[in-house]
Amino acid sequence: MIDANMTKRMEEATRLTRAGKLHEAMAILRGAMPDGKNETREEDAPDKPYRKGNTFEGSWQVVDEEMTASKPDSGSRRTDEPRAQTDSFSAAGPANQASTWGVPGSDIGVPSAWRDKWLKFRGALTQTERAQPESAQPAHARGATEEALPGTFTAGRFTNQVGTRDYKLYIPSGHNGQPLPLIVMLHGCTQNPDDFAAGTNMNRLAEEQLCCVLYPAQPMTANSSKCWNWFKAEDQQREGGEPAILAGMTRQIIDTHGLDASRVYVAGLSAGGAMATTLAMTYPDLFAAVGVHSGLPHGVAQSLPDALGAMQGGTGPLGGSGAERTSGWASLVPAIIFHGDRDTTVHPSNADRIAAQYAAARKGSETASEREGNAGVTVERGQVANGHAYTRTTHHDAKGEPRLEQWRIQGAGHAWSGGSAQGSYTDPKGPDATREMLRFFYLHQQGQRSAS
Structure with a gap:
């Protein structure tokens, strides 16, 4: 149970961080009084590096001294997670780790209820959420790559006036200059493009169904756990923040490779799913459909307490109340949504809230005859077969075409449904979210929304 004083401390820490007073925010998060009486250790000094290890800025390739592929520790941590993600929460753990949300020092002395929420979203799945046993998980899932495919999977970098991001691009062997569709895939926290490609099997299906796949990479310099910053106000707007970088990158890939601008789609997992729906809200003229897996609605969080509350399925700093929270945003972009009903990292009620943002837009745009x-x-x-049961709810337009699909997967946790054990955060028991998303995407293209 979190008391009111703790909530106030968290809100004050968020305010101080936004004001650039990072050391003061660190002290607040430790439970220190504003007078600064707590002793400051040398490694916490503001002029010290915030993280050990070597990070290649602007790249998804990270060399980290704390990353390990050793044997599992009593089954409580995935072998492919950095040891700091668990140890930093212990009393003797490193004190200079940055949090998932980019709040320096928030791993230090934070009350256990808050630590648990951070730990889950950083990617340390609880035992009940594991999609497969530890022994079945790859030793180096974070750097996983698919077995060789006949297409090309190359790295690149995009820069515009807002910022720079690296990416990987898969071009199927059947591409001979014809205008193919493009799928933009946004990885979850702690993942990278290779890991996400391997786990979702999207490149394999792209080779089979002829489309290109773009995997933007979130570097640790932008978020210490490589989460897309869906919960920051500056990253929720058109022509600003991460949406502007991702949209600019997408347009450059379309132009460079002569792809079909009317068939561009975006999908993501967890924080990537939240950013995917943000792109659908802010760039409906660019994306013809969106896929959101275990994600969150657009615009419901603008701070750390907001984000944690939304993740827990309610409103306010802690959430859990079950009350609806609307952001006022809506989009006509067709959407397909997947969420496991045993997801304890991002509450399943978020799937309904995401769907509501799209359904509200459709209802408002329909004429009386269309509604009839x-x-x-x-x-x-x-x-x-030998997997999960599911419920699929489909909303049709006046022509009977599916405009919104919502898949609720029984017994599934915070993992990509139907994914491969070669990547992290996957559940091979299905249904196959990748194949279903492509099926749904191919039903839609720009210029067909008048009937929605």
Whole structure:
């Protein structure tokens, strides 16, 4: 249970961080009084590096002295996680780690209830959320790569007036200059493009169904756990922040490779799913459809307490109240949403909130005759052979075409449904989110939204 004083301290720490007073914010998060009576250790001094190890700025390739592929520690930590992600929460752990949310020192002396929430979102899944046993997980999942495919998977870098991000791009062997569709894939926290490609199997399906796949990379210089900053106000707007970088990168890839600008799609997992829906809200003229897996709605958080509250399924600094929170945003972009009903990292109620942002836009745009002819909503229940059961709810437009699909997967946690064990945060028990997203995407292209 978190008391009111703790909530106030967290809000004050957020305010100080925004004001650039990082050392004061660190003291608040430790429970120190503003008079600064607590002793400051040498490694916490503001002129010291915030993280050990060597980080190549602007690149998704990171060499970190704290990363390990050793044997699991009593089954409580994935072998491919940096040791600091667990040890930094202990009393003797490193004191100079930055938090998932970019608040310096928030791993230090933070009350256990808050630490648990950070730990989950950083990627240390609880035992009940594991999609497969530790022995089945790859030793180096964070740097995983798929077995060789006949297409090309190359690295690049994009820079505009807002910032720079590296990326990887898969071009199928069947590309001979024709205008193919483009899928933009946004990884989750602690992941990278290779890991995400391996876990989702998107490149394999791209080779099969002829499309290109772009994997932007979030560096640790932008977020210490490589999360997309979906919860920051400056990264929730058109022509600003991370959305502007990602949209600019997408447009450059389209122009450089002669791709079909009317068939551009975006999908993501967790923090990447939240940023995917942000792109659908802020760039509906660029993306023809969006896929959100285990993500959050757009615009419901503008601070650390907001983010944690939204992740827990409620409002306010801690959430958990079950109350709806709307951001006022809506989009006509067709959407397909996946969420496991046992996700304890991002509460499953967020899937309903995401869907509401798209459904509200459709209802507002329909004419009376369209509403009368609307095929409505269908609900389908199914079971993957030797896998998870699921419920798929589909909202149709006046022509009977699916405009919104919501998949609720029974027994699944915070992991990509139907993914490969070659990547992190995957659940091979299905259904196959990658294949279903591509099916849904290919039903839509720019210029077809008048019937929605």
